[in-house]
Amino acid sequence: MKTKLSSKFWLALVLCSLTGQVAWVVENMYLNVFIYKMFAASAADISLMVSASAVAATVTTVFMGALSDKVGRRKIFICSGYILWGISIFCFALIRTDVLGTIFPMVTSAASLGVSLTIIFDCVMTFFGSTANDAAFNAWVTDSTDSTNRGAAEGINSMMPLVSILVVFGGFMAFDLDRQESWTAIFIIIGTAVLLIGVAAIFLVKDVPIEKSADGYIPNVIYGFRPSTMKANRELYATLFTFIVFNISIQIYMPYLIIYYEVSLALSNYVLIMAPAIIIAAIFTAFWGKAYDKKGFGYSATVALFSLAAGFAVLYLCRSTALVFVGSLLMMCGYLSGMAVFGARIRDFTPEGYAGRLQGIRIFSQVLVPGVVGPFIGKTILANAEMIVNNDGTASFVPDANIFLGALVVLVPVIVAVMMGKKKKA
Numbered sequence: 001m002k003t004k005l006s007s008k009f010w011l012a013l014v015l016c017s018l019t020g021q022v023a024w025v026v027e028n029m030y031l032n033v034f035i036y037k038m039f040a041a042s043a044a045d046i047s048l049m050v051s052a053s054a055v056a057a058t059v060t061t062v063f064m065g066a067l068s069d070k071v072g073r074r075k076i077f078i079c080s081g082y083i084l085w086g087i088s089i090f091c092f093a094l095i096r097t098d099v100l101g102t103i104f105p106m107v108t109s110a111a112s113l114g115v116s117l118t119i120i121f122d123c124v125m126t127f128f129g130s131t132a133n134d135a136a137f138n139a140w141v142t143d144s145t146d147s148t149n150r151g152a153a154e155g156i157n158s159m160m161p162l163v164s165i166l167v168v169f170g171g172f173m174a175f176d177l178d179r180q181e182s183w184t185a186i187f188i189i190i191g192t193a194v195l196l197i198g199v200a201a202i203f204l205v206k207d208v209p210i211e212k213s214a215d216g217y218i219p220n221v222i223y224g225f226r227p228s229t230m231k232a233n234r235e236l237y238a239t240l241f242t243f244i245v246f247n248i249s250i251q252i253y254m255p256y257l258i259i260y261y262e263v264s265l266a267l268s269n270y271v272l273i274m275a276p277a278i279i280i281a282a283i284f285t286a287f288w289g290k291a292y293d294k295k296g297f298g299y300s301a302t303v304a305l306f307s308l309a310a311g312f313a314v315l316y317l318c319r320s321t322a323l324v325f326v327g328s329l330l331m332m333c334g335y336l337s338g339m340a341v342f343g344a345r346i347r348d349f350t351p352e353g354y355a356g357r358l359q360g361i362r363i364f365s366q367v368l369v370p371g372v373v374g375p376f377i378g379k380t381i382l383a384n385a386e387m388i389v390n391n392d393g394t395a396s397f398v399p400d401a402n403i404f405l406g407a408l409v410v411l412v413p414v415i416v417a418v419m420m421g422k423k424k425k426a
Helices: 007-039 043-071 075-094 097-103 110-144 150-172 180-204 217-225 227-232 234-264 270-317 321-348 355-381 402-425
Strands: 386-389 395-398
Touching (some): 007 075, 007 110, 007 234, 043 075, 043 110, 043 234, 043 355, 075 110, 075 180, 097 110, 110 355, 217 355, 234 270, 234 355, 234 395, 270 402, 355 402
8 A cells, every 4th residue: 555745845845956957967967067168178078077986976875874874863964964055056157257257367377277166066066965965865765654655755756857857948048158157146046945944944854763773874885885785686786786787878978968969959949849848758757667666677767778778779860950940858857767766776676774775776776887987988979079179279179979879888788687577587
């Protein structure tokens, strides 16, 4: 019988997840655009930023997730984390060439300094964001749900990245992203929103009673990496390993996606083109979480993965606006629904009371390895990409469709693994 979740839980889930994902979209997709447009960053710069952020997110989640298990509380980490996360986003408003030139007059290249400071502040922001969202909020969702409703909850949670893209795309339409003043306003607005959600979480999030860990802090930190833990939770770690490869596929193209639309395809109106695809994919993902609850992982994951593969194929082969829309829709549906079913399966195999300690190993598979390996593959694919000269005389690379072919090749083993597991259980 399905366990009913309170309306306050659903409101907290939607607000915290949406706002957190809006901040992650700005970091994962638009900080790349920010340093590309403002400081003429190279593919290597973008790859370094994504990788450094992935390392920061993983280390933070390992240590802060274990700490939340040790103290037996999640709410304090969620609320304080979101508030400090918002404040850290404000700092990006100061990373602009005129400000840097005034503060550091001895620096010969404000652009190079801007790239370096963006990468550093990205890691600082990631610390607070991962404490709030990756370590505490995700553990709280696991604590608050069970096997009868996790698919539905994860469907909502996993659709938020697409909804947040829609919010950010729509909001950014009012700004000229070639102007520094626009980025200053964006960082102030996003920072304020995240901070306010941290305040709202004080009233919305209710701590679920969990038993404080009797182990020491360091044993909690390394719990997820112990061979004995892996042996005792074989299904969990098999799922996590497959999830690693899935996310590597995503990270090959994702850091360059907006640049590909705007620069490579010259889609100046890509927001209007992508908005319907995002809305449809978000709705599909919300319902697909329920398919996991009803039909299980094998069926729901197979459909998601084939949709993702089809999207990659269309985006690699086609350039027309209509077909780019179709490919993007299939890609987005597959990506988010895949995240939903993998996420629900990971929560199902997480031992009760150990959610905090195991958030680190989850983020290891979702962020660290994919965030290092995926962008490296993408950077390698784009090593000989076309270069263009900007109005200020600097040169920028132009991403090509080969990033989608690379993503498709990496995705194939995931499809094979899921199909073999489905056949084995049949």
